[in-house]
Structures are given as structure tokens and as C-alpha cells.
Amino acid sequence: MTLVVFDIDGVVADVRHRLHYLEEWPQDWDSFFYEAVHDPALPIGLELVAKYQAEGHDIAWLTGRPEWLRPETETWMLSHGLPIDELVMRPDWDYRPARILKVQVLRSWQPRDIVLFIDDDPDVIAQAHAAGFATQMATWVPHGKTLRAAQEDVGRT
Numbered sequence: 001m002t003l004v005v006f007d008i009d010g011v012v013a014d015v016r017h018r019l020h021y022l023e024e025w026p027q028d029w030d031s032f033f034y035e036a037v038h039d040p041a042l043p044i045g046l047e048l049v050a051k052y053q054a055e056g057h058d059i060a061w062l063t064g065r066p067e068w069l070r071p072e073t074e075t076w077m078l079s080h081g082l083p084i085d086e087l088v089m090r091p092d093w094d095y096r097p098a099r100i101l102k103v104q105v106l107r108s109w110q111p112r113d114i115v116l117f118i119d120d121d122p123d124v125i126a127q128a129h130a131a132g133f134a135t136q137m138a139t140w141v142p143h144g145k146t147l148r149a150a151q152e153d154v155g156r157t
């Protein structure tokens, strides 16, 4: 089966309402993550998932959210009708930049035919593209400097 790989935050989930937890000092990472249950869904992202499912592709998720947030993440996804059979999350205590982590996971899936990888982080997209993967940049939510730092510099999501 062919596989289409989706990021979550900035692709199907709108994180903007909780970014303020990272913009204050000290940063409140626990609140930032726990508030994810209240993320509005992004209609463009949901439509893309439905489109690729209808075309017969398997859907897999590759998120920088930490593993400990799995129950909340799966509940949220199910509430929006999203499949959760394959969901890879950032291992707890793994703070490598998202671009390193995600390309490593993509490579580990490679015996399977990954036809597209969709993410909103320009650094992740650039690295995946350089590694030979077909990519689509999610541009429907502006990717701000707060999230960029969280994903690439601090390596926490």
C-alpha cells in the first residue's frame, strides 16, 4: 500500500490559541501541550486526509508532539474522524530538532511507498525534500517564530 504521511500541528490542528504559553517567561510547556485538546481543526487539512484516503492511500501521522500526549492526541483525532492506526510521536526526552527526528522516521518507513509527506515546518520540509521524499508544505497557518524555535531549536515539539 502507498502511504501519505501527515504532520498534525499546523496541518490538521490549529495551535495558535496556545502559543502564548511559549511566548511568556518562564515558558509553560505543560499548559501548551495539555491545551491541545482544544485545538480547532483545520478544514483544509481534514479535506486532504479525506482526499488521500479516498484515493486508496494509507494515512500515517508523524508529529513532534511528545509521546506522553498520545491519549489526548488520539482522542482529538478520533473526534475529528481521523484515522489513528499509525501515529508516530516524539519519544519523551528526545529533544533533537524536528527535521532530524522526522526524516529519520520517514527513512525507517521506506520499504513502504511514501507518496507524499505534508508538514508546515519549512526546515522539516527542506530536510525531507533533500532526503528524496515528495513533500507538500502546509501553508494554511502561518508558521511563526515561536513554533519554529520550539521545533528546531529547543526540539520539544
Ligand SMILES: [Mg+2]
Residues within 6 Å of the ligand: 007, 008, 009, 010, 011, 119, 120, 121
Ligand atoms: Mg507542524
